[in-house]
């Protein structure tokens with residue numbers, strides 16, 4: 521049965537517009553709590569309806585034959601329109617390396633192509649045998665998140681707007697109802713030393729693409745004017761996806777991407793693991809928070825600094841490296857309450873090593889208590905009600921005295937083959953205590969205990985058995 525994807529579903533533009541109108545309706549008179557709760561419930565019910573519509577639409581277009589996919593009415597608003605007169609390129613060459621660094625542990629690397637698929641238009645890929653054998657896929661779209669259903673309004677169609685199709689035939693034809701940047705997905709496992717693979721892609725338009733070490737400034741001067749509405753700035757270990765109008769005024773992204781590349785290298789240097797690649801995508805409506813980790817790292821915040829070299833150099837980097845830090849927390853080595861804490865080792869490291877700034881420069885309202893924190897207090901993630909940055913002090917104080925080596929030594933240890941994360945939070949704290957103590961050349965038991973770390977008697981005995989002088993930072997809680 522022929523299935524017209526465009527006509528099968530109500531235009532979300534209408535629904536989004538009504539949602540926006542509702543969200544923007546003024547509320548000058550304070551409403552009683554039960555009225556507010558009713559309004560919130562109504563908004564969430566309306567959101568749920570929009571999400572259901574969008575999910576049904578997505579289920580249809582991602583399965584439909586390419587010729588039957590039509591542009592979604594909201595695609596022109598987000599991710600954006602492609603000028604009708606922009607040339608649709610024929611047989612554009614794309615070369616991908618099958619042994620490119622990839623993200624952990626199962627995700628495919630999205631190889632940028634400098635191409636943008638207009639919404640509802642067919643993209644044709646000529647796939648040589650090596651590409652079929654390598655298990656490559658074609659992906660259209662960078663915006664993978666479902667929007668937060670509790671949002672006061674949806675700033676875009678609230679579901680995953682990307683889709684990937686396997687390159688499993690000599691010629692593959694695909695189309696996206698929303699359009700988006702075109703990527704070639706290179707799957708795990710890696711094929712080290714594999715020959716580069718050439719593909720030909722027809723029907724897409726050019727989009728701004730800069731690859732550090734590949735694109736010359738002269739080439740960039742031409743590339744930045746390309747009509748695709750989303751741009752990619754890439755280096756060997758990181759890629760950034762932002763609206764094209766954010767990069768068209770950049771004369772030469774070399775210094776910018778050199779700094780980002782240095783950041784990605786530093787994250788993995790501190791993290792001590794397999795060298796993988798990061799991707800940051802700006803999105804006006806992510807599923808939760810201002811940014812979240814993963815591949816890609818989705819950034820609802822940070823658009824003003826992500827491609828602004830001066831702001832990055834000034835230290836406006838915390839969120840990006842906080843999320844890259846989360847990407848380094850895999851393996852289960854972080855104890856409870858430290859999830860939003862140990863990830864911050866990474867922005868501290870980047871600020872210090874790449875920017876020459878103090879690793880941490882926020883003022884905190886906190887008075888050191890006269891008694892040690894109760895055991896387990898730091899495991900709340902909010903010791904004494906003072907928040908993550910006070911919880912981070914246990915580490916900032918170790919860094920201030922002993923530098924980065926204890927952190928590197930610990931993180932190297934959790935990447936060693938055969939490492940199995942301790943099963944309990946107590947055992948995780950013990951593991952940290954012993955490894956940090958050994959690398960610091962001091963028994964850090966007094967410091968850990970003062971901060972209320974959940975170390976066990978056995979852990980304290982193991983640290984004491986190292987025969988090292990005891991140490992506690994003078995700024996730790998207690999006398």
Ligand SMILES: [Zn+2]
Pocket residue numbers: 842846859860863
């Ligand atoms: Zn976080």
